[in-house]
Amino acid sequence: MGRQIRRVPLDFDWPLNKAWHGFLLPDRFDENPCPDCERGHSPHAESLYTLWYGRRPFDPASTGSTPWLPEAPAIRDLAERHIVDAPDHYGSGEIAIACEARRLADFFNARWSHHLSQDDVNALATADRLHDFTHTWSPENGWQKLDPPVTPTAARVNKWSLHGFGHDAINAAVVIRARCEREGADDTCRTCQGHAGIEAYPGQRAEAEQWEPTDPPTGEGWQLWETVSEGSPISPVCTTADELAAWMSDPARGDRWIPTEAAREFIDVGWAPTGVVSPGRGYSSGVEAIGWKPQ
Ligand SMILES: [Zn+2]
Numbered sequence: 001m002g003r004q005i006r007r008v009p010l011d012f013d014w015p016l017n018k019a020w021h022g023f024l025l026p027d028r029f030d031e032n033p034c035p036d037c038e039r040g041h042s043p044h045a046e047s048l049y050t051l052w053y054g055r056r057p058f059d060p061a062s063t064g065s066t067p068w069l070p071e072a073p074a075i076r077d078l079a080e081r082h083i084v085d086a087p088d089h090y091g092s093g094e095i096a097i098a099c100e101a102r103r104l105a106d107f108f109n110a111r112w113s114h115h116l117s118q119d120d121v122n123a124l125a126t127a128d129r130l131h132d133f134t135h136t137w138s139p140e141n142g143w144q145k146l147d148p149p150v151t152p153t154a155a156r157v158n159k160w161s162l163h164g165f166g167h168d169a170i171n172a173a174v175v176i177r178a179r180c181e182r183e184g185a186d187d188t189c190r191t192c193q194g195h196a197g198i199e200a201y202p203g204q205r206a207e208a209e210q211w212e213p214t215d216p217p218t219g220e221g222w223q224l225w226e227t228v229s230e231g232s233p234i235s236p237v238c239t240t241a242d243e244l245a246a247w248m249s250d251p252a253r254g255d256r257w258i259p260t261e262a263a264r265e266f267i268d269v270g271w272a273p274t275g276v277v278s279p280g281r282g283y284s285s286g287v288e289a290i291g292w293k294p295q
Pocket residue numbers: 034035036037038040041189190191192193194195196197
């Protein structure tokens with residue numbers, strides 16, 4: 001995760017920190033933007049999308065929900081936590097808490113995503129998107145569906161949505177699609193059938209789906225790659241594993257160096273040179289295992 005050793009030719013010469021071109025979908029697969037939509041939505045679905053994120057005025061009563069009041073315990077708790085976490089930003093004391101609670105209530109009340117109707121919640125439950133309510137989790141068994149099945153109330157889900165990450169984009173899509181269906185409206189742009197783009201030439205999309213990334217060439221060299229982006233080299237090509245370890249533990253690398261003994265251990269743990277590395281695929285390095293925190 002994050003870092004990988006690749007065996008590349010000794011004369012491999014790809015710029016550092018630049019994604020290997022074989023990993024990137026070629027430009028020739030770029031479609032023309034759809035003239036009628038941004039995201040593949042029908043006009044009705046797009047209008048619901050802006051409502052979900054509060055980009056146009058939203059009224060909680062429109063979904064049968066009740067506006068959050070600054071005094072509501074869920075809002076108060078959150079405001080108090082914000083004040084404690086960042087007193088420099090918010091100030092402290094009752095006035096600061098009251099201001100933050102008011103700001104939070106206004107924020108949540110302006111968004112459909114925090115005021116779902118029961119129909120919206122039912123759609124999420126049907127799509128298996130509310131595991132916090134419908135499942136239990138344990139390390140041994142993972143997620144297990146409750147028996148008998150449970151469908152949470154809209155009030156519970158709306159309260160839950162105030163904390164942590166709340167609903168993600170998939171939940172937004174599920175709720176918007178279900179509401180379009182209930183209201184007898186298309187949810188998909190007719191011009192582009194939901195792709196948000198128009199093929200630049202016939203068959204372009206099918207070709208793009210067939211496309212496979214190409215690994216860099218393999219060889220005798222050792223190189224450190226990052227895999228946070230599509231994948232790019234971040235070290236020189238070294239002739240031996242030891243040389244790469246020396247590079248990694250060079251203090252000149254500032255806060256990205258790793259201690260020498262960690263590099264040595266890394267060699268012992270992850271760099272058994274025979275039979276471990278599969279050329280062309282590399283392998284996940286042992287850096288995380290030895291506590292190296294990549295930047
Ligand atoms: Zn479109």
